[in-house]
Amino acid sequence: QVQLQESGPGLVKTSQTLSLTCSVSGGSISSGAYYWTWIRQPPGKGLEWIAYIYNSGKTYYNPSLKSRLTISLDTSRNQFFLRLSSVTAADTAVYFCARGGCPSTPCTALIDSWGQGTLLTVSS
């Protein structure tokens, strides 16, 4: 069973750039019909897809956040990453990294493995 673990700064100042890392164990990020994704959840609110990346490196972003986002991966370290620039209080949320199923086109909303989530607080 693949396991994911997020790591991040916890606290970021307004207008700065947030960097998050997801470390994957129990399976290779390079193999299988999956996409690797970031999903966030503001306090007391619902889930929002942010971005995902295939093991080929192809990326997709939520249009509402696209201008501020970069997702990437490092297959040698079995990790993938998220950068979110110009953060504001509205970016305060628990950020989950996760694995989604992509057995065919289009992919699916089957998220079969989740990290525990990391709380990011944006403060001035």
Place this chain on the structure above:
Amino acid sequence: QSVLTQPPSASGTPGQRVTISCSGSNSNIGTNYVYWYQQLAGRAPRLLIYRSNQRPSGVPDRFSASTSGTSASLAISGLRSEDETIYYCAAWDDSLSGPVFGGGTKLTVL
């Protein structure tokens, strides 16, 4: 505002059957499978239903789901106190090229 629409709350008494609705559009529920997740407080979501009506191993058969057109619903029969938590629907959205979620429904067992 979430792409998929769920009622913010639902409730029932122990033993009852409750349903939670999820409304979308032709670009998501109308053409792709629906997934349901259960999220306990402070935890990551857990897959409850996949491919619109299939249960992963370990999910009790008290949980069932269906779809019709651009809507889906989750049914929980024989309601138990441990079912009191938040439920999310999800589907792939062809227009956004990504997964979309409902806003979540908080289920209260009275």
